[in-house]
Amino acid sequence: MENLAKDNEKRSCELATDFTHLQLQPIHKSMTLKFALNQIRKILSVCEKNPIDEHSLNYDEYNPFNICAASNVPHLS
Template sequence: MSMAKEDLAKDNEKRSCELATDFTHLQLQPKHKIMTLKFALNQAFVRGKNPIDEHPLNYDEYNPFNICAASNVPHLSEHRHSSPKQWKLSEYVS
């Protein structure tokens, strides 16, 4: 997920910002958590220079979600402790 975020940093600003915010919700060690929060703050600051919301983010910090391992796209989880097999989007399940 981190590598995908770095690859998109300059090409797709909206997706890079979404990945940065999603990455802050993962359970990481404290120093890695700090690094992800700093990156997300930097992304938000860059987007904040232009206050026009051209691209609304697909992000809601109040709803629990799981992140699909294949596409790095968050999807809302109905059950907080659902099985990891259910965390893949249907288009990636074979």
């Protein structure tokens, strides 16, 4: 059960990074940024207590990609 929780944490982080590449309408972007700021504050407080890279994420910010609608996994453009 703990491995499943760890996988969900990793996948959640990957989806959050993928989400930064989407072109959203201004109102939706504003809503998601407010939500993200609240989450970042929580994550930052935990990371400051234990500063290690626990997960290796499947994300490359420099390569453009499209997101598969079925699997929510990025495909290189």
